Amino acid sequence: MPMDTVDFRDLAVEEFDTTTMLKHATEQAIQRRYEDFFIADIDGHHYETGSFAQICEYIEDPVMRQQAKYQGFGGSGIASSNGAYQELMGRVTRYPGRRKEKTPTTPHRDITLTKRWMDAIGIDYVCMFPTPMLSLGLTPRPEVEVALSRAYNRWLCEVVLQNEPRIGSSLYLPINDPEASYQMVKDFGGKKGVIGFTICSPHYKATYDNAYCKTYALIEEMGLPLVYHGAFAWGGDQSMSLCNRFLAVHALGFSWFNILHCTNWLCNGMPERFPKLKTIWVESGLAWVPFLMQRLDNEWMMRSSEVPLLKRKPSDYMREMYYSTQPMEMVHNREALELTFKMMNAETQLLYASDYPHWDMDLPSTIYDLPFLSETGKRNILGGNAKRVFNLEPIVSEVKQKRLAARGTA
Amino acid sequence: MADVLVCKDGEIAEGGVRVIQAGEVEIGVIRHDGKYYAYRNHCPHQGGPVCEGIRMPGVLDIIGEGGIFLQQDFDQKDIHIVCPWHSYEFHLEDGVNVCDKRIRLQKFKVVEKDGAVYINV
């Protein structure tokens, strides 16, 4: 038998490099020629805990600043109130690996790391969200939520968004304080890279409350979207605390809080009261959408008297809302997925999201490889819809520009 | 079909992985408990580098008499290859996915002879 010699590399456990870990994603990007179109990721994350010392300096109240510095952020031990074993005991290697990854002193580490995974995957533009702060609405002191979210938003605008045109953000609203939420929109709307405002869904405020109306009106007037970003609550939530496995908490929680707010949004006629306000439901997957459409339509036919503001079926309004793709439930039933896409008018309403670097991230190929989508539909979902909804300037990443130049099509 | 030289025996440390490029195909050669296993370094889920993650024993729920839950335990006899991208798990012995038998990694035959390790590609 002939014997070949080959190229090889041995894996070094002590090193971690995003570009290497995502080499196969880069191969997908090259094979599928992602350089031919704009890809926007409307839900990518960073770990703000890595920059918490800097963020603390942006807390306006000096006593709160000192408290934050002393206490730190979060608490990730096994007995912490949020359960905290999301990281799968090291099975997803980028969780422990990211701490070891080397970056130059400039630009800011979060910019370098974010652009590294964007380039590897083939993403031109990302709407960046924090990670543990998604649960900040559950903190018992509303003033902590206000102080930390203002500090984070100021830090994000000055340190990241100001310096990197490929990164934008839909800024956190401190939902437990309606007045502070309004002030946030007034103070930050119009700043560079601010492309929307976000309600992180796990919290216990009814977002149809009149106290929020002026905030919605202002966001609508600015032409920005309102994002509801899913997440989970565990320890503090009576229903969820019946779950003893994170799989259950995650599968239910990330969809549940958006199902709850979307239902209330419809039952209070908010789409009629703020007809130009674009709402985007992020990180709840897609399977909940047909469920809620069917459920609400059925009940509305019998009880429309309770919701007289709704002039059309709840599902008609839902088909005008926007949804992010991830985490796309696509494991076994292509038919169900196709029907879901049809029911939500995916080709115009669905926005690609990676959720990178989280454990259930989706690559653009999850959309690009779907056989039932037209080429235009794929490109809309991967970037065209986001460009329209967020009023984005399409950017071609440096990596893609090089690929185009190499093909002679730049 | 060609025998491709991977390494001299012992060159890959216990628990280590060597990723080799055999033409178009990337193959992960894993050394575990003194044995070598070779799989295509391509995860059937979203194409991740499945051999570049960690290995972990399977996890079992231990159920006592009367259906009572007792505890969880590691099954040291069933080591899993864990894909580092999203944690899909595959039995190290045969590359079959632990949740769905229809999903499997492409396995390559490993031959040890004359103090060296080869795979049949």
Ligand code: FES
């Ligand atoms: S690509 Fe391997 S688990 Fe997803």
